[in-house]
Amino acid sequence: MNFDTDYDLLEGLRSEKTLVRNGAMRHLYQTNFPNVLHFVQNNNGAPEDAADIFQDAIIAFYTQLKTEKFTLQCSVQTYVYSIARNLWYKRLRKSQRVVSIAEDFETVDISEDQMKLLMYGERSKIIMDLMQQLGTDCQQILSYFYFDQFRIAQIQQLLGHSSEQVTKNKKSKCMKRLRKIALSSSSFKELFR
């Protein structure tokens, strides 16, 4: 498959077929990283910083692509670059380094809500740690359903289950198990104080 147009690229990223999605992800990475690298290096950052915030930008973009009926008002390139730029800007401000940004590429405005899609908060970290207590099959099915937002029929195919009902039951069972683990954890209960 080729992902030269934004349409094909978005379709690829939305695909439940891992091979297709990985191909699209790779293409997205290859074609967009150089600009971000250029930008970060021109603004007080090292190549490792560029890789780190670029990866976060892709994660935010992917999460957004999945969470809502999302329509892009500009090119994928401009969008991902703009998220990365914002992330870098934030990091610079946090570390109280330079605040004037040197620009070379086109950008669009990215709202605060969009930046909140990155679940790096304490709350999420607690659950993420609890997830480690689940088996990989449960981790996978929950992640497919809630993070990748695949439909039950798609997950059934991906995991080779005999029917949609099997997948549905398995998903409910896994969610129950996670809830049980969470409710018996003191750090989870702390969240409700």
Place this chain on the structure above:
Amino acid sequence: MEDFNEQIDDYVRGKLQGKTRQAFEDQLKQDAKLAEQVEEQKILIDGITAFGQNELKAHLKTIHEDLFQQKQPAKAKVRRLNWRPLAAAASVALVAAVAYWAFFAQPNYEQLYATNFEPYAVNFNNRATDSTEETLQIQTFYSQQNYTAALPGLERLAQAEPQRTRVQLALAITYLAEGQAEQALGALNLVEDPLLEDVVAWYQALAHIRLGEKAAAKEVLQQLASTTGNYQAKASILLEEL
């Protein structure tokens, strides 16, 4: 109670609409216990999202290494493999065969191909409009693995309608079975169906092996081995054999 939990889940994921949503929200205002359950579910889902994001980050790091740092990406990938019991069970026979070759022989492409080639069920006779006697006959030949008999008919069907991906796939597998690996690759290139992507990749790899094209086979298998799916375990075993 079960349905009730499903409704909480649907609500948190924004899947409740119109009146159902309104009714749920009205209840939410009066029911503190329900409100707490909703809050719990939100936190759980955010946590699962965080988990998924973390996995994606790890994946992006390997892409980065692959593309922008030369650090033997192939080995790193194989180590990260996520073995699933089903796939592993399905390939027990394959493991035995491969172990045999590892012990007694250097990789011999033709034999490696022969050990790994297996029929693949394709139903291309699924359109009411052209379920003719002839298509039915071809389908039967193909299903019975009578490839020599199926080949001429499949070629005709494929030529008449090159965009029929399942016909192309059946044709490619038939070519392969008949020892015409180059033609098989040609037909596989025409299968543009995301649902068939890993099947196509698997048979592409076999065709390359049949032709003794080790590097090309490896490239396809590496991608397949790093991808969760029915062919992941098989691909990584074959990869190690190469």
